[in-house]
Amino acid sequence: MKFTTNSIKSCAARIGLLTEFERIPNSTFETPLVLVYTKGGCVPHLTKDVFKMLTSSPQMLSVSLSSTYLMQETMKDCNINFANFVGMKEYINFLTIHDPASTTPSGFREPGIIPLWTRCGKYAITVDKYMDIIETFKPDMYVALCDGDTNIDSSRKRISKSVESSMTFFEQCFIKHSSSEALKSSEILGAIEGGYDKDARTVSINYLKTKPLIGYVIDGLHNNGSHVKDIPSKQIKDIIEHTINLLPTEKLKVSMGCWNPLTVLELIELGVDIFDTTYPYVITENLEALTFLCDRDNCNNMGHIISFTEGRYADDFSPICSHCECLTCKNHTKAYLHHLCNVKELLGKVLLMIHNVHQYLEFFKIIRENIKRDTLDDYKKKINLKFKQNNVIQAEEEFTCTKDTKLTSL
Amino acid sequence: MLQQGKSPLLFEIFYECKTTKARAGRMALVHHHVNTPVFMPVGTQGTLKGLLPQQLEQLDCQIILGNTYHLGTRPGINILEKAGGLHKFMNWKRALLTDSGGFQMVSLLELAKITEEGVKFKSPYNESDCMLTPEHSIQIQNIIGADIMMQLDDVVKTTTTGPRVEEAMHRTIRWLDRCLKAHQRLNEQSIFPIVQGGLDSKLRSECANQLIKREVNGYAVGGLSGGESKNDFWKMVHLTTNILPKNKPRYLMGVGFATDLIICSALGIDMFDCVFPTRTARFGCALVRTGQLNLRQIQYRKDMRPIDESCECSTCKIHTRAYLHHIVTVETVACHLLSVHNIAFQMKLMKDIRQSIQEQRFPEFIQQYMLDLFPNKEYPSWIVDALETVNVTLL
Numbered sequence: 036m037k038f039t040t041n042s043i044k045s046c047a048a049r050i051g052l053l054t055e056f057e058r059i060p061n062s063t064f065e066t067p068l069v070l071v072y073t074k075g076g077c078v079p080h081l082t083k084d085v086f087k088m089l090t091s092s093p094q095m096l097s098v099s100l101s102s103t104y105l106m107q108e109t110m111k112d113c114n115i116n117f118a119n120f121v122g123m124k125e126y127i128n129f130l131t132i133h134d135p136a137s138t139t140p141s142g143f144r145e146p147g148i149i150p151l152w153t154r155c156g157k158y159a160i161t162v163d164k165y166m167d168i169i170e171t172f173k174p175d176m177y178v179a180l181c182d183g184d185t186n187i188d189s190s191r192k193r194i195s196k197s198v199e200s201s202m203t204f205f206e207q208c209f210i211k212h213s214s215s216e217a218l219k220s221s222e223i224l225g226a227i228e229g230g231y232d233k234d235a236r237t238v239s240i241n242y243l244k245t246k247p248l249i250g251y252v253i254d255g256l257h258n259n260g261s262h263v264k265d266i267p268s269k270q271i272k273d274i275i276e277h278t279i280n281l282l283p284t285e286k287l288k289v290s291m292g293c294w295n296p297l298t299v300l301e302l303i304e305l306g307v308d309i310f311d312t313t314y315p316y317v318i319t320e321n322l323e324a325l326t327f328l329c330d331r332d333n334c335n336n337m338g339h340i341i342s343f344t345e346g347r348y349a350d351d352f353s354p355i356c357s358h359c360e361c362l363t364c365k366n367h368t369k370a371y372l373h374h375l376c377n378v379k380e381l382l383g384k385v386l387l388m389i390h391n392v393h394q395y396l397e398f399f400k401i402i403r404e405n406i407k408r409d410t411l412d413d414y415k416k417k418i419n420l421k422f423k424q425n426n427v428i429q430a431e432e433e434f435t436c437t438k439d440t441k442l443t444s445l
Numbered sequence: 446m447l448q449q450g451k452s453p454l455l456f457e458i459f460y461e462c463k464t465t466k467a468r469a470g471r472m473a474l475v476h477h478h479v480n481t482p483v484f485m486p487v488g489t490q491g492t493l494k495g496l497l498p499q500q501l502e503q504l505d506c507q508i509i510l511g512n513t514y515h516l517g518t519r520p521g522i523n524i525l526e527k528a529g530g531l532h533k534f535m536n537w538k539r540a541l542l543t544d545s546g547g548f549q550m551v552s553l554l555e556l557a558k559i560t561e562e563g564v565k566f567k568s569p570y571n572e573s574d575c576m577l578t579p580e581h582s583i584q585i586q587n588i589i590g591a592d593i594m595m596q597l598d599d600v601v602k603t604t605t606t607g608p609r610v611e612e613a614m615h616r617t618i619r620w621l622d623r624c625l626k627a628h629q630r631l632n633e634q635s636i637f638p639i640v641q642g643g644l645d646s647k648l649r650s651e652c653a654n655q656l657i658k659r660e661v662n663g664y665a666v667g668g669l670s671g672g673e674s675k676n677d678f679w680k681m682v683h684l685t686t687n688i689l690p691k692n693k694p695r696y697l698m699g700v701g702f703a704t705d706l707i708i709c710s711a712l713g714i715d716m717f718d719c720v721f722p723t724r725t726a727r728f729g730c731a732l733v734r735t736g737q738l739n740l741r742q743i744q745y746r747k748d749m750r751p752i753d754e755s756c757e758c759s760t761c762k763i764h765t766r767a768y769l770h771h772i773v774t775v776e777t778v779a780c781h782l783l784s785v786h787n788i789a790f791q792m793k794l795m796k797d798i799r800q801s802i803q804e805q806r807f808p809e810f811i812q813q814y815m816l817d818l819f820p821n822k823e824y825p826s827w828i829v830d831a832l833e834t835v836n837v838t839l840l
C-alpha cells in the first residue's frame with residue numbers, strides 16, 4: 036500500500052492518494068477520505084445489496100474489533116479472513132480497536148492489557164492476543180494496540196501512562212507484525228497518544244516518527260460515542276496543530292470518531308486525511324436527516340439537520356432535500372419517513388442511513404473539489420452558515436413561544 | 446350492480462391440474478398483474494420489515510398486504526388521503542390488498558364489541574367510543590386505494606361453536622351488502638366477500654352459496670387457521686372451493702406454511718397471506734424445505750454453508766450461516782437478510798407450484814415434496830386424507 040500527497044506544508048488541507056493495495060491492487064482512494072463505518076461486519080441497517088444501491092464506487096470500511104471480536108474464533112477455526120467472513124471482500128477494510136460510535140468505558144486498566152468492550156462484556160487483550168486476532172482478520176490496515184483512554188479531563192499522570200504503555204504496545208506489535216507471514220498484505224499504523232498535553236504528544240510523536248510507517252492515527256482526544264459531535268473545534272485545534280506540525284508531512288493522518296462536519300473541515304485544514312461515517316450513523320440513530328450540504332437558494336431546509344421526531348413532517352410530501360440524488364430522496368417523502376419513525380419500523384432507519392451516508396460521501400467529494408480549486412475556505416464559511424441558521428431558527432422559535440405564552444396569559 | 450368501464454380485476458386461468466383442483470393463472474389488477482397461486486407478504490404499517498420497494502420487486506413480489514386498522518390509526522386516514530393513497534405514500538408501484546380492519550380490531554382491542562351496526566370499540570388513544578361500520582371500513586379502504594379490499598366480516602374465534610357462529614355467518618352476508626353499496630371506486634378496486642361459518646359444513650356451505658349470488662370479482666375464505674384441527678381446516682377449504690365459482694380467484698386468509706400452501710393450492714386456492722415468514726425472520730429463523738433453521742443456535746456458529754445451497758436470493762449468495770449466527774438479533778441487517786431469504790423462499794415455492802401445474806406434474810411435485818419432508822413416510826393423516834380427496838396418493 037502506498038500513500039502519496041503533493042502537500043509540502045504541514046498543517047494545510049491537502050489531496051492525497053492511496054494506491055497499491057495488496058488485496059485489491061486496482062483500488063485507489065483520494066484523500067481526504069471518509070471510511071464507511073461498519074458494526075458487526077455490516078453498514079448499520081444496510082444489507083450489502085442496499086449498500087451497493089447507495090454507492091457503486093469502491094469504498095474503504097472502518098471496522099471495530101469491539102463489534103467483531105466475538106467472530107474471531109469462528110474465523111480462526113474456519114481459516115477465513117474478515118473481509119471474506121462478513122461477505123465484504125471487494126471493500127478495503129481498516130480495523131480499529133474500539134467502536135467510534137459508542138462510548139468506551141474509561142478505566143479498568145491493568146498492566147499489559149487493553150480492556151475491549153463487546154456486547155458480551157469485557158475482554159482483556161494482550162499484545163499476543165491482539166496480534167493473533169490481527170493474523171486471523173488480515174485487515175488491509177489496522178492500528179497497533181494502544182491505550183487511548185484519555186480526554187480533555189485526563190490527569191497528567193493518566194496521560195503519561197497512556198503514552199508510555201502505547202509505546203510498549205507498539206514496540207511489541209511492530210516486532211510481531213514485521214515477522215508475520217500472514218500480515219504481509221496488511222499495513223500497521225501507529226497511534227499518537229498524549230491527550231491534550233503537548234509535551235506528552237511530543238514524546239509519543241518522537242517515538243513513532245522514526246518507525247517505517249505509512250501513517251498515524253491521532254488518538255486519545257475522546258472516549259468515542261455520540262457526544263464527540265458536541266466537542267467544539269477550538270478544543271482540539273491547538274493540540275492537533277501541534278501534533279501535525281511534528282509529524283512527517285508526507286505520512287497519512289487518521290482521526291476516527293463522531294466529529295461534526297464543522298470540526299471535520301477544521302481537521303482537514305490542519306492536514307488530517309482520513310475520517311469515518313460515525314457521524315451520519317449517530318444522526319440516523321437519532322432519527323435525524325442531514326441537510327447541511329445543500330446550498331441551493333431555493334432549498335427549503337434552513338438548518339443542518341431535520342428531526343423526524345417532529346410532528347411538522349407528518350404531512351410534508353416533499354423529499355428531505357429535492358436536490359439530493361440519493362435513493363431515499365428520489366423515492367420517498369418526509370411524511371413517509373415521519374410515519375416509519377413514528378411507528379418504529381425498521382425501514383425508517385434504512386432510508387435515513389441511505390440519505391445520511393450519501394450526504395457524507397458527497398460532502399467529502401465536495402471537500403476534495405474545493406481543495407483542488409483552492410476554495411475550501413469559502414466553502415467552510417458557507418457550511419458554517421447552515422449550522423448557524425439552525426441556532427437562529429431555534430432562537431426564533433423560543434422567542435415566538437414566549438410571546439405566545441405572554442399573549443395567552445394576558 | 447352496474448359496472449362501468451374496465452373491471453379492476455380480470456382473472457384468467459391458464460392451466461388446470463388434471464388430477465387435483467389446482468389451477469395456475471393470472472389476475473390483472475389496476476397496479477400490476479399477479480401470477481397465481483400467489484403468496485402475499487404482509488406489510489402491516491405501509492412497509493415490509495425493513496425492505497425497500499426495490500428489494501421487493503427484485504424478489505418478484507407482485508402484491509403485498511396492508512392492514513387497515515394499523516394504517517387508519519397511524520399515519521391515519523387524513524395523511525393517506527393527502528398522500529393520494531397507500532401506493533403513493535409508500536412508493537409501491539405494484540398491487541396492494543387491504544383487510545377490513547375488523548379482525549385486527551377484535552384481536553387487538555380487548556373491549557371491541559360486535560353489534561349489528563358494526564364493531565364498537567374504545568379508541569386506544571382517548572378512550573372515546575368509536576364504531577367501525579361496514580360503510581366506514583370501505584370508506585377507509587377506498588382512501589387507502591388497494592387493488593383488492595376485504596369486506597368487514599363478523600369475526601368469531603375459529604373454535605367457537607353454537608348459535609354465535611350462525612349469527613356471525615348471517616351478519617357477514619348482511620355486512621357484505623352494505624360494503625358493496627358503500628364502495629365508491631368500482632373501476633379501481635374490488636371487494637372480496639369472506640366465506641364464514643366456522644367449522645360447521647352446513648353453515649359454510651350456506652354462507653358460500655349466499656355470497657356467490659353477489660356480483661364480485663373474487664372470494665376470500667376466512668375464519669380458518671385460528672387453532673382448529675388440521676382435519677377440520679382442510680375439510681372446510683375443500684368444501685368451500687367446491688362451491689365457489691371456478692372463474693374467480695379464491696383467497697385463503699392467514700395461511701402461509703409451506704405444507705398448507707401446497708395442499709390448499711391442490712384444493713383450489715389461488716391466494717395466500719401470512720406474517721410468519723417475516724415475523725420468524727425477526728427471531729433469527731430461516732425457512733428451508735424441511736422446516737426452519739434457528740440461526741441463533743450454537744450449531745451454526747462455524748457452519749460455512751449458505752442457509753440453502755439451492756437458493757438464489759442475495760442473502761444465500763453472499764452470507765454463511767456462521768456469519769448470520771453472529772449477527773442475528775444483534776444487527777437489524779440480520780433481520781433484513783433473513784426477510785429477504787424467507788420471502789424468496791415463499792416466492793420460489795409458489796413459482797414451483799405454478800410451474801408444476803403448468804407442466805401437468807403437480808401431483809408428482811406434491812409427492813416428492815412430502816417425501817423430502819417426511820423421508821420415513823410417516824405422513825400426518827390429515828395430509829394423506831386431504832390429498833386423497835384430490836386424487837393424490839403419497840409415495
Ligand SMILES: [Zn+2]
Binds near residue numbers: 330
Ligand atoms: Zn436542499
Ligand SMILES: [Zn+2]
Binds near residue numbers: 361
Ligand atoms: Zn437524500
Ligand SMILES: [Zn+2]
Binds near residue numbers: 753758760762787789
Ligand atoms: Zn436464500
